[in-house]
Amino acid sequence: xxxxxxxxxxxxxxxxxxxxxxxxxxxxxxxxxxxxxxxxxxxxxxxxxxxxxxxxxxxxxxxxxxxxxxxxxxxxxxxxxxxxxxxxxxxxxxxxxxxxxxxxxxxxxxxxxxxxxxxxxxxxxxxxxxxxxxxxxxxxxxxxxxxxxxxxxxxxxxxxxxxxxxxxxxxxxxxxxxxxxxxxxxxxxxxxxxxxxxxxxxxxxxxxxxxxxxxxxxxxxxxxxxxxxxxxxxxxxxxxxxxxxxxxxxxxxxxxxxxxxxxxxxxxxxxxxxxxxxxxxxxxxxxxxxxxxxxxxxxxxxxxxxxxxxxxxxxxxxxxxxxxxxxxxxxxxxxxxxxxxxxxxxxxxxxxxxxxxxxxxxxxxxxxxxxxxxxxxxxxxxxxxxxxxxxxxxxxxxxxxxxxxxxxxxxxxxxxxxxxxxxxxxxxxxxxxxxxxxxxxxxxxxxxxxxxxxxxxxxxxxxx
Amino acid sequence: xxxxxxxxxxxxxxxxxxxxxxxxxxxxxxxxxxxxxxxxxxxxxxxxxxxxxxxxxxxxxxxxxxxxxxxxxxxxxxxxxxxxxxxxxxxxxxxxxxxxxxxxxxxxxxxxxxxxxxxxxxxxxxxxxxxxxxxxxxxxxxxxxxxxxxxxxxxxxxxxxxxxxxxxxxxxxxxxxxxxxxxxxxxxxxxxxxxxxxxxxxxxxxxxxxxxxxxxxxxxxxxxxxxxxxxxxxxxxxxxxxxxxxxxxxxxxxxxxxxxxxxxxxxxxxxxxxxxxxxxxxxxxxxxxxxxxxxxxxxxxxxxxxxxxxxxxxxxxxxxxxxxxxxxxxxxxxxxxxxxxxxxxxxxxxxxxxxxxxxxxxxxxxxxxxxxxxxxxxxxxxxxxxxxxxxxxxxxxxxxxxxxxxxxxxxxxxxxxxxxxxxxxxxxxxxxxxxxxxxxxxxxxx
Numbered sequence: 001x002x003x004x005x006x007x008x009x010x011x012x013x014x015x016x017x018x019x020x021x022x023x024x025x026x027x028x029x030x031x032x033x034x035x036x037x038x039x040x041x042x043x044x045x046x047x048x049x050x051x052x053x054x055x056x057x058x059x060x061x062x063x064x065x066x067x068x069x070x071x072x073x074x075x076x077x078x079x080x081x082x083x084x085x086x087x088x089x090x091x092x093x094x095x096x097x098x099x100x101x102x103x104x105x106x107x108x109x110x111x112x113x114x115x116x117x118x119x120x121x122x123x124x125x126x127x128x129x130x131x132x133x134x135x136x137x138x139x140x141x142x143x144x145x146x147x148x149x150x151x152x153x154x155x156x157x158x159x160x161x162x163x164x165x166x167x168x169x170x171x172x173x174x175x176x177x178x179x180x181x182x183x184x185x186x187x188x189x190x191x192x193x194x195x196x197x198x199x200x201x202x203x204x205x206x207x208x209x210x211x212x213x214x215x216x217x218x219x220x221x222x223x224x225x226x227x228x229x230x231x232x233x234x235x236x237x238x239x240x241x242x243x244x245x246x247x248x249x250x251x252x253x254x255x256x257x258x259x260x261x262x263x264x265x266x267x268x269x270x271x272x273x274x275x276x277x278x279x280x281x282x283x284x285x286x287x288x289x290x291x292x293x294x295x296x297x298x299x300x301x302x303x304x305x306x307x308x309x310x311x312x313x314x315x316x317x318x319x320x321x322x323x324x325x326x327x328x329x330x331x332x333x334x335x336x337x338x339x340x341x342x343x344x345x346x347x348x349x350x351x352x353x354x355x356x357x358x359x360x361x362x363x364x365x366x367x368x369x370x371x372x373x374x375x376x377x378x379x380x381x382x383x384x385x386x387x388x389x390x391x392x393x394x395x396x397x398x399x400x401x402x403x404x405x406x407x408x409x410x411x412x413x414x415x416x417x418x419x420x421x422x423x424x425x426x427x428x429x430x431x432x433x434x435x436x437x438x439x440x441x442x443x444x445x446x447x448x449x450x451x452x453x454x455x456x457x458x459x460x461x462x463x464x
Numbered sequence: 465x466x467x468x469x470x471x472x473x474x475x476x477x478x479x480x481x482x483x484x485x486x487x488x489x490x491x492x493x494x495x496x497x498x499x500x501x502x503x504x505x506x507x508x509x510x511x512x513x514x515x516x517x518x519x520x521x522x523x524x525x526x527x528x529x530x531x532x533x534x535x536x537x538x539x540x541x542x543x544x545x546x547x548x549x550x551x552x553x554x555x556x557x558x559x560x561x562x563x564x565x566x567x568x569x570x571x572x573x574x575x576x577x578x579x580x581x582x583x584x585x586x587x588x589x590x591x592x593x594x595x596x597x598x599x600x601x602x603x604x605x606x607x608x609x610x611x612x613x614x615x616x617x618x619x620x621x622x623x624x625x626x627x628x629x630x631x632x633x634x635x636x637x638x639x640x641x642x643x644x645x646x647x648x649x650x651x652x653x654x655x656x657x658x659x660x661x662x663x664x665x666x667x668x669x670x671x672x673x674x675x676x677x678x679x680x681x682x683x684x685x686x687x688x689x690x691x692x693x694x695x696x697x698x699x700x701x702x703x704x705x706x707x708x709x710x711x712x713x714x715x716x717x718x719x720x721x722x723x724x725x726x727x728x729x730x731x732x733x734x735x736x737x738x739x740x741x742x743x744x745x746x747x748x749x750x751x752x753x754x755x756x757x758x759x760x761x762x763x764x765x766x767x768x769x770x771x772x773x774x775x776x777x778x779x780x781x782x783x784x785x786x787x788x789x790x791x792x793x794x795x796x797x798x799x800x801x802x803x804x805x806x807x808x809x810x811x812x813x814x815x816x817x818x819x820x821x822x823x824x825x826x827x828x829x830x831x832x833x834x835x836x837x838x839x840x841x842x843x844x845x846x847x848x849x850x851x852x853x854x855x856x857x858x859x860x861x862x863x864x865x866x867x868x869x870x871x872x873x874x875x876x877x878x879x880x881x882x883x884x885x886x887x888x889x890x891x892x893x894x895x896x897x898x899x900x901x902x903x904x905x906x907x908x909x910x
Contacts, residue, residue, distance in 0.1 A: 023534070
């Protein structure tokens, strides 16, 4: 499908040094951070340096009906960047300029290849932050995280990516570029295109510029850890904290399996019999308010049979955070394959969901540790298994099916922050129904009629 | 994993059999955290530059998807500084050092050292490098790749030797002067203080021996000042890291065994190093290389626990004499990758520097970012190496320091070159030299 003349035209557009065709290079763009999904080699990797080049590549691809897979750092957990149907991987990592930091309007405008942490370092001197903080902030790109609508640990208080995206420039399947939104807080001109493109997983267009909202960095914080003998006490504490009108920046939970595994892994003194652990951080602009919020949290913890610790210094805060930081590495060390799910339920059903996952682990005799963002109901049941053991892999697949079934039963959702991609496509109908699928298909067909952009992801299609 | 056990009991290590690293390869989740710290990726912004991609390619070789001797596989595996930054940021604790060495050794097993040498020179892209590189090529041939069993022929050579043999890569290349007398030439085999508290053997290493003999003398002087008897055996060889990272396993093993014999004979309690790569060799590589050797395996283990960087020895093993001589200088410290990431030494040199009266210590941003040296990487991938080195020089500039201290002679050479290009004429010193300066000043005034 892609012959030498197309490769030469691509080289003409972006320059020879920005086109990769060697098999070794193709292997390195055949995967992302997702376990247990198929991989495929692209025909070519193209790394444009500006929007004009993106437009020309798209036009060329359209002319020859070649699939295009936009890619940032490839750290997503849904198989969102895998070139399933071969074609062009369009790596936007070399479009990595911060175009503007506008402190007066509290906005930043960036190219898609800018790493989230790089943006945060750049706005820090202005006393500002870009709050969305997925686990991969140090590596993930703005383009990728906007396309996946990344969440993170601060979702409860600060929201997720979609709450911070004010405008964009996008290259459409026609090769035209379109700009919408901008620096104004209010903007109801046209459809709310930003909402459409955020989380569209690269299926509607190529994002070439992003204008995002910044907020003043909170100046004070208090960090606490609570240890519980029952899941109910932990669940009631989460509900109690919210009921006392405190919205913590961080409200993380982990289950007994996770606690035991972390303790085995890094010996940081966690009680291995505890049924649940909460990591709570409140923050704000004045010490008094933060202190009051911390007191309110502690009052709730006391009422719920909790052993708690408060960090009195940065070192102590670091010690409390060590447990959370080690959760995924510790669990991952248990076997050669690690699936991290992100089934999400309404906050009030967290305990139900934790119990359901425990029962599923027992039923299928699989290893699952669960941790996650209790404050926003976003859990990460993490499944560890041996990929060389076929029988175990089958049990894992059944357990995953049932985890999603449970999340939906509790009026939750398939994915809180990782996206649908390839990994969760088969469950999509269970949540949004046939009519929802049809709506997605008609949007996709209207905007990308030839299914050029990231085919095989998010939007289910019958093969033509 | 019974497979792995059979292989191990057959006396092979991962240096001899690529499939032994299979379980290490499987540990990689492809999370991409290595991207945040990999200096090569930071410059090239290409997936193939980063660790998880290299692990994927090793996986593809093991699965037969890629051929081991595909020149592109070679290019990718050698496009790495072996700085181990990725390992310190890896949530799954994947030992990429092992994977990289296993892969390089497998390549050499299949194609031979001559092929590897040809490949290295075929990747010299910068014409300026190539120009002067012709001369260096001749030198390099007998330096890194000399596989003959006469180890004496190897010992006075290392990849650094060719860099310093007088011809630079371009007219701006700054290198330390090549001394006509080496450190081993100018020191006696034993240096005795009046009162002896403890006896140590100093493993000099090639770079100190040839390029920075003064820093080596400072190590000896500081030890003497602290009532430590220092043995500097003349029979000691290169640590073997330069040949090891180029997949020449048998030469590396021979060097390791000879060094162990030499240091055993000194009857000392500890081995002291002043270079992160040399110290890392004694602490880790010898143990791995000789793991299946019934005679030398246990000896390597013994010495691995008794080898210390000079800073660790001074601050943790003995309580070093606090310096009193005033040194008026603003100093920043660059963490050598092998010193910090392999030997885990980073607090001790800072403790020593901060103990010097008059010295103002200023931390640079990201002090443990690699300087871009990476042994022969600086030759084979000069553009990338210089781009990494430039960042380092700019970070040093921002501190306003007049001196940059570090703990590894290879870093000193790279810093010298990049400060000359992008810096502000800061002086580059081994941290031990500043301590020695302070002791000397105290003696002078006292």
